[in-house]
Amino acid sequence: MSAVPLTAYLMLALILFCIGLFGALTKRNAVIVLISIELMLNAVNINLVAFAKYSINPGLTGQIFSLFTITVAAAEAAVGLAILIALYRNRQTVNVDEMDTMKR
Amino acid sequence: MLQMSWLIPLFPLLSFILLLLFRKSKSESTAWIGVLLTGVSLVMSVGVFLAVWQGEGIKTEGTWFQIGERAITMGFEVNPLNALMLVIVSLVSFLVHLYSKGYMHGDERFPVFFAYLGLFSFAMLGLVLSPNLLQLYMFWELVGLGSFLLIGFYYFKPEAKAAAKKAFVMTRIGDVGLFIGMVLLFWQVGSFEYDEIFTSVKNGDISSGMLTLTALCIFVGAVGKSGQLPLHTWLPDAMEGPTPVSALIHAATMVAAGVYLVAAMYPLFQASEAALTVVAVVGGLTAIFAASIGLMQKDIKRVLAYSTVSQLGYMMLALGASGYVAGIFHLTTHAFFKALLFLAAGSVIHAVHTQNIEEMGGLWKKLRVTGPLFLIGALAISGVPLLSGFFSKDEILASTYADGKYGLFWLAVIAAFMTAFYMFRLFFLVFTGEARGEEHEQKGVHESPGVMTFPMIVLGVLAVVAGYLNTTWFGTFLSDYLAQGPVDLPHGDHHGPAWIPLLATLAAALGIGLAYLIYQKGTLSRDWITRSLPSLAEVIYNKWYIDEGYDQTVVKGTRALSKLGVLFDRYVVDGLVTAVTNGVQGLSKIGSRLQNGQVQSYGTAAIFGIVILLLIVALTGGYFS
Numbered sequence A: 001m002s003a004v005p006l007t008a009y010l011m012l013a014l015i016l017f018c019i020g021l022f023g024a025l026t027k028r029n030a031v032i033v034l035i036s037i038e039l040m041l042n043a044v045n046i047n048l049v050a051f052a053k054y055s056i057n058p059g060l061t062g063q064i065f066s067l068f069t070i071t072v073a074a075a076e077a078a079v080g081l082a083i084l085i086a087l088y089r090n091r092q093t094v095n096v097d098e099m100d101t102m103k104r
Numbered sequence B: 001m002l003q004m005s006w007l008i009p010l011f012p013l014l015s016f017i018l019l020l021l022f023r024k025s026k027s028e029s030t031a032w033i034g035v036l037l038t039g040v041s042l043v044m045s046v047g048v049f050l051a052v053w054q055g056e057g058i059k060t061e062g063t064w065f066q067i068g069e070r071a072i073t074m075g076f077e078v079n080p081l082n083a084l085m086l087v088i089v090s091l092v093s094f095l096v097h098l099y100s101k102g103y104m105h106g107d108e109r110f111p112v113f114f115a116y117l118g119l120f121s122f123a124m125l126g127l128v129l130s131p132n133l134l135q136l137y138m139f140w141e142l143v144g145l146g147s148f149l150l151i152g153f154y155y156f157k158p159e160a161k162a163a164a165k166k167a168f169v170m171t172r173i174g175d176v177g178l179f180i181g182m183v184l185l186f187w188q189v190g191s192f193e194y195d196e197i198f199t200s201v202k203n204g205d206i207s208s209g210m211l212t213l214t215a216l217c218i219f220v221g222a223v224g225k226s227g228q229l230p231l232h233t234w235l236p237d238a239m240e241g242p243t244p245v246s247a248l249i250h251a252a253t254m255v256a257a258g259v260y261l262v263a264a265m266y267p268l269f270q271a272s273e274a275a276l277t278v279v280a281v282v283g284g285l286t287a288i289f290a291a292s293i294g295l296m297q298k299d300i301k302r303v304l305a306y307s308t309v310s311q312l313g314y315m316m317l318a319l320g321a322s323g324y325v326a327g328i329f330h331l332t333t334h335a336f337f338k339a340l341l342f343l344a345a346g347s348v349i350h351a352v353h354t355q356n357i358e359e360m361g362g363l364w365k366k367l368r369v370t371g372p373l374f375l376i377g378a379l380a381i382s383g384v385p386l387l388s389g390f391f392s393k394d395e396i397l398a399s400t401y402a403d404g405k406y407g408l409f410w411l412a413v414i415a416a417f418m419t420a421f422y423m424f425r426l427f428f429l430v431f432t433g434e435a436r437g438e439e440h441e442q443k444g445v446h447e448s449p450g451v452m453t454f455p456m457i458v459l460g461v462l463a464v465v466a467g468y469l470n471t472t473w474f475g476t477f478l479s480d481y482l483a484q485g486p487v488d489l490p491h492g493d494h495h496g497p498a499w500i501p502l503l504a505t506l507a508a509a510l511g512i513g514l515a516y517l518i519y520q521k522g523t524l525s526r527d528w529i530t531r532s533l534p535s536l537a538e539v540i541y542n543k544w545y546i547d548e549g550y551d552q553t554v555v556k557g558t559r560a561l562s563k564l565g566v567l568f569d570r571y572v573v574d575g576l577v578t579a580v581t582n583g584v585q586g587l588s589k590i591g592s593r594l595q596n597g598q599v600q601s602y603g604t605a606a607i608f609g610i611v612i613l614l615l616i617v618a619l620t621g622g623y624f625s
Helices: A005-027 A030-054 A061-091 B002-007 B010-021 B026-053 B080-103 B110-129 B133-151 B159-187 B194-203 B207-227 B234-240 B245-250 B254-264 B267-270 B273-294 B300-321 B326-351 B370-382 B388-402 B408-430 B439-445 B452-467 B478-483 B499-521 B528-532 B534-541 B545-595 B601-620
Strands: B058-067 B070-078
Touching: A005 A030, A005 B601, A030 A061, A061 B070, B002 B010, B002 B026, B002 B070, B026 B080, B058 B267, B070 B133, B070 B452, B070 B478, B080 B110, B080 B207, B080 B245, B080 B326, B080 B478, B110 B245, B110 B254, B110 B478, B133 B159, B133 B207, B133 B245, B133 B254, B133 B601, B159 B194, B159 B207, B159 B234, B194 B267, B207 B254, B207 B267, B207 B273, B207 B478, B234 B245, B234 B300, B234 B326, B234 B478, B245 B254, B245 B300, B254 B267, B254 B326, B267 B273, B273 B300, B273 B408, B273 B545, B300 B326, B300 B388, B300 B408, B300 B601, B326 B370, B326 B388, B326 B452, B326 B478, B370 B388, B370 B408, B370 B452, B370 B499, B388 B408, B388 B452, B388 B499, B408 B499, B534 B545, B534 B601
Parallel strands: none
Antiparallel strands: B058 B070
16 A cells, blocks of 8 residues: 555645546536546645645544545535536526626 | 006007998998008107107006016107107008099908908007017018908919918928027026116127027027018019008018117117127118019019018118118108008009019009109119118118228118119009000090098108108208117217218119119110020029929928828827727637636636646745745
8 A cells, every 4th residue: 555655645736636627617518517527626635635644743644634625526516416417407508608607 | 747648559459340340331431540640640649759758768567467476568759769669650651542442443352351451450560669579570471461361362263372371380480480589588687678688798798699599599680570581582573462461561561660670679789799790781681682582573563572571681681780870761761662662563453453474564644643653662762862761771871881891881882773773664564665564454544532542642742752861962851860779879970981872773774774674765685684694584584483492392391291290190100099999809709709608618727827837946945934
C-alpha cells in the first residue's frame, strides 16, 4: 500500500480537477457541465482523503469530511438537476449558450 | 462758453438719432435736421475757438472706473490745437451737410446718408475733444466705423463694398499699432492722460528706447488713418463713396486725424529724435510717391485722392521736421482747399455723370461757378503766391530746410512741382478744350443748385484767406496761438532763407506751365514722357503695383496660411478627436463583448485571473516571504 506516494494522489486529483474545470467551462450541454462539476468535487475528495492518510498527523477527520462532501454533492446534484429540468420546461433547451439572461 | 463745449459733439449725435428715426422718410427736408444741428455745433465751436484765442482753456474730467489704484477718467479738454480742429471739423461738416442736400437729391436712402454724416461728425468732434488716449481711441474707432458706412453707402456696387472693407481692414492695421503704443504708455506712465504722459516724458521717467518705441507705435496708427506709405492704398479706393463724403472724411477731417494724433502727442515725439526722423521720412516719401501716381490717374476723384495722400505726407514731413506750426497750418489750409476741390469735383460729376476726365472737357463755360472755384482750389494747392497753400507749403519747406533734412527738402520741392502739374492737368482736361463726352450727355450739363454752390463759395473764400493766419508779412497769428498750448514749440527762426518761397513759386509755375503746354496748347505731345520712358510710365500708371504687391504677398500669404490652417484643423485636430473617440469606442466594444451573460466565459475570465495571480506569486516568491 505504502508504495503509492502522496504525489501520485495529488497528481490524480489535479488531473481530475482540470478535466472537470475544462468540461465546466467549455461544454455546451448543461448536464455535462453538472457532471464536470461533480468531477471537480471528487478531485477535492481525493485530496482530502490523501492528506488524511499521509499528513504529519494522520487521522480520520479528512475521510469523514469527504463523506460529508459527498452528501452535500449529492444534494447539490439533485437541486441542480431540478433547476435544469425546470429550465428545460421553460425554454425547451439545455444549451448553456442560450442561457444568457444575466446579460440583461 | 467753454464749460459747454462738451455739447458740441452731441448735436451731430442727436442728428444721427433723429435721422435714424426718420430713415424711412421720403421727404428730403429731413436734411435740414442734420444741417441745423451741425450748424449749432459750428456756432459753438467758433465761440469756443474765440474764447481760446483769448487765452482761455479748460479741462474737465471725472473718474470712469478704477482699476486697483489707477483711475480711468473720461472728460473733455479744450486747448488751442483742438479748438482749431473743432472749427475745421464742424465747419467742413456743416458745409458738406448743406452740399449733400443738393448732391444726394433723389437718393433712396437720403435720410440714412445724413444720419451717417451725423454719426461721423459726432465721432470726429469727440475724438478732438478727448483729453486722454483711451477716449481718443474709442472715437478713433467710431470715426473708422463712420468712414466704413459712408464709403459703403452704395453697398449695391461691389467696388464700394470692397473699398469699404479695405478701408476698414487697412486702418485697422494702423489701429493695432496705436493700441500697442497706448498700452505701452499706460504700462510706463500708469495713465492715459496726455498731461501725465507729457509730464513723465519731461521728467525722463521713460527710457529713450521705450520712448521711441511708443512714439513709433502711435505713429503707425497715424499712418493707417492718414493714408501714409505703406498703408495708403485704402484712401484712393475710398473714393467709391459719395463725393461729399470724400470731401468731409477723406480730405478734410478723418485723414487729418492721424496728423492731429501726432500733433496732440507731439511732446512724446519731440523726446525721440529717431521717431521724428521716421515721421519726416515717411511723410516725405509719401508726398512724392503719391504725387507721382496722381500724375497718371484718369478718374477725377482718384487724382484728388492721391493728391490728398501726398498733402498728408507734407503734413507729416512738417511735423517730423520740427515744424509743428507748419504741419497744423497746412492741415488747416488743406482742409479748406481740398474740401473745395472735392466739392467742385462733385459738382462736375453731378453735371456730367462720369468720373473719367477723358470724357470731360470744355466745362468752363457751362459751369460758371464751379469752374472758377475749382481754379481757386487748384491754384491754392499748387502753392501759387497769395493763396493759402502757398504760405503753408512755404512754411513746411522752410522748416524742413531749417531742420537740416536737405534730401527731404528737395523731395518736397519736386512733389510741389508734381502737385501743380497734376492739378492743372486735371483743370485743363476738365474745364478747357472741347467736350469729349457722349453727345446726349452734353445737353444735360448744367450748374449745380445754390445749396451746392454756396458751400463751395465759402470754402473758396477760406482757401484764399486761410493762408493769412500765419505769414511773415502780416503776423504769425497761428504760431502765437498754438504757442499757448501744451507743446513747447521748437524755438528758432523757421522762416529760412528768402529763396525758399521763390523756389516753391518756381516749382508751382513750372508745373502749371508744363500742364498748360501739354494739355492746353498742345505744344508738347501728351505722351512724350510716356513714350520716352514707357516702363516707368507703366509702373506709375499701375500705382507702383502696390495693390498687386499686397495681393501677391499679404493676401495670397494669408490665404495660403488659412489653407494650411484648414488642413491642420481637418487632419490634425479633427484626427486627434476621431482617434480619441475611436479608441473609446473600440474599448467599449471589447468591454461589451465581455459582458455576454455566459457564465462560462465569466468563469474562464476568473480562472485566468487566478492563474495569473498564482503565477505572480510563484515567480516573485509570494507576498509573505
